[in-house]
Amino acid sequence: MLEAVAETARAPSGGTSCYLSVENLQAWYGDSHVLHGMSFNVQKGEVVTLLGRNGAGKTTTMKSIIGLIQKRTGSIYFDGRELIKLPPRAVARAGIGFCPEERGIYSSLSVRENLLLPPTISDGGFTTGQVLDLFPNLRERLQTVGTKLSGGEQQMLAIGRILRTGAKMLLLDEPTEGLAPVIVQQIGRIITLLKQRGYTILLVEQNFHFASSVADRHYVVELGRIVDMFRNEELDANQEKLKRYLGV
Template sequence: MSAPHLLRVADLHAWYGESKALHGLSFNVAAGEVVTLLGRNGAGKTTTLRAIMGLLRAKTGEIRFADQDIGQSPPEIIARRGVAYCPEERAVFASLTVEENLLLPPVIAPGGMTLDEISTLFPNLSARRASSGAKLSGGEQQMLAIARILRTGAKMLLLDEPTEGLAPVIVKQIGVVIRALKERGFTVLLVEQNFRFASRLADRHYVVEHGRIIDELSAAEVSGNLDRIQSYLKV
């Protein structure tokens, strides 16, 4: 028997007003997996995460999480079921300190990480606990945006381009964090354009183009198919 899917998306269509962004997208993520959505700018990756999170209401198709239909649920209900979203724009509050930002998202389920555990995973953040969000570097903001969803008890993390615009040394640290989260049993759906980064982390990859999944590769299939992957991501 194959592993049960924690997240199952089937035939997802989504619209922005009259304009259609997703054209029948289907994929699944098993509990404990790190899965990427790869694809060029405008392919529909962020839209997919926003649709899963309930932030985009103009959609049809099936979205199931932990065996429940969340396709028409509002974001707060989806968050309560255990899905957490770290958006591309990071959305750290500049007027709050690091610690206040960390404490902001409500705890929704037992089993979330404690502040001490978060400090161990993000030593730089812990050193800056009392600094205001406005003073953080891009990398620190990204760390904080991930860190604050780990307290909530969410089991599934939707991460939108966490490495975007960051220096290689920070990208490496984010890789360490995602690996540690997988070891702790989190399930991660990772949107990336940085395939070099994603390929070292993920169990499986889906390629998104024009609002559809056009290919799927397991981690083991990556090394034999680099040209194929390059062709999907090339602009």
Template sequence: MLRIENLSAAYGEAVVLRGVSLEVGTGEVVTLVGRNGAGKSTLLRCVMGLHPSYTGRIELNGRDLAALPAHRRARLGLGWVPDDRGSYAGLSVAESLLLPPTVGPDPWPMARVYDTFPALHARRDSPSTKLSGGEQQMLALARVLRMGARLLLCDEPTEGLSPLLVQQVGDILRTAKEHGVTVLLVEQNVHFAATVADRHYLLVNGVVAETLDNASVRSRERDLLAYLGI
């Protein structure tokens, strides 16, 4: 579904990504792991078109995205789940869910959204910016699923969440995968990543250093945690 070839990106003269190549197959959950500053979030922003200062090639289902701005990439089925949750000021939970357009052939109906996210159903008339951090994270995930996005770009969805909410995020990602949704996930919690993902790319100084399967992550979890500074 997603193919990235020789991707390099910079902020001014500071090079963040250096010739990154990776693939995410349809229906896969793939994580990017690495230290802060390794370029993980920048890679997601390049894919979404939010950081246009890059070279290389990004393809979605064989289509080169280079000439497309972010809103047109979203229309192709990219769903952006930012690390700041992206709640809409002044809109209720229900309005936030219904505002974005449908972008895929199989959008989640509101009944499924509320069944999967019961806390959002209970708070559906509340201002979205008044939700707790965990509820705002659930809203960010629910919003792109309701749109019918086929590839979710999730930036640190478990950051700052309680263990119970982390477990709920994992359940939701696994449910989305069962419905054919593909996920590219930035995640510092390697233990969590190994419970939801099929494969993992380790980024070191803007370069893909290794591709790891779950068995490798579990056997090397202590070393990875030490490397990541967690």
């Protein structure tokens, strides 16, 4: 099965080149070997999820792509450029924005200051006004410091901050974690809207039902490697297999 999944990662449908291509990615925390040959791809304009139990290696994959894991080998191509040896600042300037699970909001800065802090890396990003139109909750909180924002507001701010930079691919790690259902629905609508606007999104999610509502394809991660891939329209026919993989 692993060989078939790897072949899918190398040969995307339609014969087009991959926007993001990860091949045989290995990663370590110190002496602990965490990723064992991750191979997958994401096409331009797709929303793709990494699904799996806690500790499977999903977040480590995200951090390896953005360059936060120093000890890594393999290949990470983004928009035709090899990233594996680049530091995080260079990966970000190549057009990838990372929203970590902890959101990374500067607690002592206001919403406005958090939004304006990252540099613009390319044309075509959201203006501050467009970010506030997308997340109207933030408009009323512009002078509020990060420590006084709700979890949902912090998530909106973390995503909006990336959109303002001009990044064209978003890495979202557990964007619905700990959020109220109404906020989860709002995040889902935002992801759908960004896809319609041409953004490419790689999503780590524990909430399988949320993932299935927004994504085109789903990779299953176990023990630091891809073990299966499902297109969204194939999920109903593979419920039993998914339950075994995810325990849902």
